[in-house]
Amino acid sequence: MRCVIIDGYVDEPAVLGVPPYVSTYVRYTAGLFLIKGFEVDYYTVDQVRANNMWHAFSVYDTMVIIGGLTVPGKYVGGNPITPDEVKKLFDINTKPYRILIGAIGKAFSNKGGSFAKKFDFDVEEVVEDFSSWISQEFGADYLQSIRETSIAGAEIVKFHPRFPDVICEIEVSLGCERRTFCTFCTEPILHPKFFSRPVKDIVDEVEALYKNGVRAFRLGRSANIIAYGSDFNSGTINPNAVNELYNGIRSKCDDIRVLHTDNANPTYIAKNLEKSVKILESIVKYNTSGDILSFGVESFDEIVRKKNNIDGTVEDIDLAVKVVNEIGGLRDSGGVPKLLPGINIIFGLFGETKKTYEINYNKLLWYLENDLLLRRINLRQIMIFPGTPLYYLSQRKNVRPDKRLFEHYKYLIRNNVDTPMLKKVFPLGTIIRYVIPEFSEGKITFGRPLGTYPILIGVPAKFSEPTDIVVVGYGHRSLTGVRLVELNKLTIEELESIPGIGKKNALRIKQGDFSTVDKKAENFVKKFFVEIKLN
Known part of the structure; x- marks a missing residue:
């Protein structure tokens, strides 16, 4: 058969x-x-x-x-x-x-x-x-x-x-630990009951995938990784289960390239702070860099949050963002943070007004101004799915995003928050390992590493195999990088993209002539490229 x-x-x-x-x-x-x-x-x-x-x-x-x-x-x-x-x-x-x-x-x-x-x-x-x-x-x-x-x-x-350049989503729990649900969420429709899988089952599955050549995993099939194992512990937070899970995976698979997670409830962290800190410390101990805890914030407007039964307050979110930054903000040898929060915002929820858009924008600005790093910000318009409370409510009420306001504030966030935030998360000279080419536009190859919400990187060169990349510039939601190879193997366009080089210096460097290269440009290359390559 x-x-x-x-x-x-x-x-x-x-x-x-x-x-x-x-x-x-x-x-x-x-x-x-x-x-x-x-x-x-x-x-x-x-x-x-x-x-x-x-x-x-x-x-x-x-x-x-x-x-x-x-x-x-x-x-x-x-x-x-x-x-x-x-x-x-x-x-x-x-x-x-x-x-x-x-x-x-x-x-x-x-x-x-x-x-x-x-x-x-x-x-x-x-x-x-x-x-x-x-x-x-x-x-x-x-x-x-x-x-x-x-x-x-x-x-x-x-x-x-x-x-083998795939990442496997690993189911650690099913459903949501909350027993009253957000008005728009499909998780309780698709998976009505919450329960965690046994540690051994998850570890054995990861080991089986590992033996079949997989080297990248995301413990992402979970509505809230911090609540994993709470059902083993009479419904209360269970740091030992999370530590046992991560330690078990690492003990079976010694050269994992990626071990990431995805969803976490910021209010759950804030309300269980002491034990959440232990869980975050376990994740950071065993994970690989570039990891993200995706916070389903959905709205910073307290009125919208209450009308859509979203858990907790904005103060809870602020505390969770701060704690994850403090524990996960340490960087690997290439400069990539181990674990940072991500923020999901949905526009078009019940009770939303023009003020909601302004509240969301100002809060994201506040994080930027207070050096609370966010690895990525997802801005979405609501998709209303049959069976959710919002679907039935929409039959009586107008539940739609204001597309004009959405596009306006999306523009503001992309320009005034995303780009400066990227500069803080990935400073010039950061090395991003194992960037896999995805597609090309003209002379630029765009690639991403494996991981949770991997960053897109544009490289002004052709490459067809996974390559380590050095960050030299920024877009709204992407980076510009150059390949981590010998300097004379970089394309003219790559050399030009390095700050302080320029077209004339790029041509001189390509020809092996450093005698007339500006001292400022020479110092930049030595600081952010040559020394990194030698290390």
């Missing part, structure tokens, strides 16, 4: 599966069918598009498409599947037993400021509740099912077109 899995990519509040990420759904599903004795093939939707493979799947007994977005995003590594593409694949390939997995089976939208709409698919199975489905198919409870399928499905990553 043969099964084909087509990865249409997922993006939910607590799981990401757009390349270079490989989602949990893909690996668990592969493991299930492998355990059942199937031969399993795996393709991404981008492979289907690029190779015109729409008619290629009738030879299989079972065809599984995985996809769905419940939060809006812009993606560099791939383009998520659309309902029309799902229908095209299923309509053409009618011989296999056809299964659709993911939020796309409930509803779909690919942009913020919109309602996700329901689509009908003519297939044998639409799996909306993945945890119940895989438990039923495997014949055991969810924890046992994913323990077995996650380990069995680890080998599927080798068929990803970007392998």
Whole structure:
């Protein structure tokens, strides 16, 4: 028997599966069918598009498409599947037993400021509740099912077109520890119950992936990493569980390139400060640099927060941002901070006014002015998903972002906060390791390292393999860098981009003539490039 899995990519509040990420759904599903004795093939939707493979799947007994977005995003590594593409694949390939997995089976939208709409698919199975489905198919409870399928499905990553340069999302808990939920969030719809996976199960899964060649992991399948293991501890915060988890992973996998996390609740940190500090210290001890704790702030407007049942106060958020900076702000040998907060803002929530936009902007400015570093700021327009309280409220109230105000304040934040914040997070001369090329525009190659919300870097040179990059400049949400190679191997454009060099000096350096190079430019090269290369 043969099964084909087509990865249409997922993006939910607590799981990401757009390349270079490989989602949990893909690996668990592969493991299930492998355990059942199937031969399993795996393709991404981008492979289907690029190779015109729409008619290629009738030879299989079972065809599984995985996809769905419940939060809006812009993606560099791939383009998520659309309902029309799902229908095209299923309509053409009618011989296999056809299964659709993911939020796309409930509803779909690919942009913020919109309602996700329901689509009908003519297939044998639409799996909306993945945890119940895989438990039923495997014949055991969810924890046992994913323990077995996650380990069995680890080998599927080798068929990803970007392998070995992939990062695997690791599920550490399911659902949200809060029992009253934000009005807009899909996590309690997709995963109603909160529970943590046993430490051993997670460590064994990571080890299986590691043995199959994966070197980058994100403990991201969690609504709040700080709450991991609280259900082992009568519902209270559990620093020992988090420490045991990170230590266990490190003890099994000695040369991990990336060990990052994602979501954390700033209010949970503030309300459990002493024990949260211990957890943050454990994360910083065992993680790799460039890590981010994504704070679902959503709004700094206290009125909006209350109307949308968002946990805690702005003072809680401020305290959490401060504590993460204090513990995670230390830098590696290349100058990259170990762990910083990220801020998610949603525009278009119930109760929002013009003042809300100003409040959000001024708070972000306040962080900048007070040297409280934010690794990234996500600005999104609300996607209203069926089943959320906000969806039902929107039937009676006007719940939409003001697009004019959104674009205006987005411009202000990008120019007045993002760029100066990048300069603080990544000072000139910072080395970013293992930058993977993504795409080119003219003479510029854009690349990113593996990790949580990896920074985009434009390099005025062609390179096709992962390369270490030195930061020499800034965009609104990106960096300019030059390759960390011998100075005479840099392109003219790279040399020109180094502050203090200029076109004439670049030509002289390229020709090996330093005799007439300005002293200021020479000193800059020695300080930020040559000495770093020698070290």
